[in-house]
Amino acid sequence: MSILELEILGQKLAVKSDEDESYIRAVESYLNSKVLEIKDSTTAVSTLDLALLAALNVTGELVKTKEKLKSQDERTETLIQLIDRSLEQ
Numbered sequence: 001m002s003i004l005e006l007e008i009l010g011q012k013l014a015v016k017s018d019e020d021e022s023y024i025r026a027v028e029s030y031l032n033s034k035v036l037e038i039k040d041s042t043t044a045v046s047t048l049d050l051a052l053l054a055a056l057n058v059t060g061e062l063v064k065t066k067e068k069l070k071s072q073d074e075r076t077e078t079l080i081q082l083i084d085r086s087l088e089q
Contacts, residue, residue, distance in 0.1 A: 009047050
């Protein structure tokens with residue numbers, strides 16, 4: 001386990017994690033890019049508002065990705081069943 005210092009919205013944050021540092025840095029970078037994207041496209045000025053809007057956007061992406069994965073899993077299962085039936089004949 002390591003402790004890393006991250007900077008999000010100009011705020012320093014110490015994070016303790018079992019994840020690899022490169023992964024944590026990628027998460028930090030992604031979140032900062034989302035914050036900047038929102039900052040450029042909104043009139044929200046408070047740090048809290050920017051953080052919440054970024055959290056909403058990232059959560060929306062997560063929900064959509066989970067829905068796509070679920071759909072792909074269902075399709076994969078259907079195809080496996082079709083192949084199994086085909087092989088049984």
